[in-house]
Amino acid sequence: MEAPSVVVSAEERHRIERVARFVARDRDGDMAEALLLRLLKITRNGRRWGFLAHDHPLHPYYLQQKVSEQCRILRPRPAAAGDR
Template identity: 90%
Template sequence: MEAAPSASAEERHRIERVARFVARDRDGDMAEALLLRLLKITRNGRRWGFLDPDHPLHPYYLQQKVSEQCRILRPRPVGAAAGGGR
């Protein structure tokens, strides 16, 4: 059995953008809470429903958010700096 239904490319792109935004925000929990509040006010579940923990695409959102947080925290290798030569 599949853990979550497959998402369209547009849905994946939207989820990845929101996950990136939340992960990069200094207070990501507040940003996520605000987005959830907006979801409840607008009731636009088709577009933003993945923010709800009960939504089938929520695990994908969490995966993307954690992945982005790890990417931000992971230090770059010393030799990988842009324009490596002097």
């Protein structure tokens, strides 16, 4: 049985991708993510930042974006033709 798909608005998708990019590029991404989770608890702005919580339906999308960005950063860029 498949899990029901969650509809993500363009605004939500953009916000999640920006946060995932920020966390992935930070040298201590775990600390940045922990800080964001703490802010989520303090502000209780779950509608805007709820995807950071592990039990939120959009959390898997956030994780996918974060890992994708981490892989993109680590992947070596191909050498340009003039660099040989």
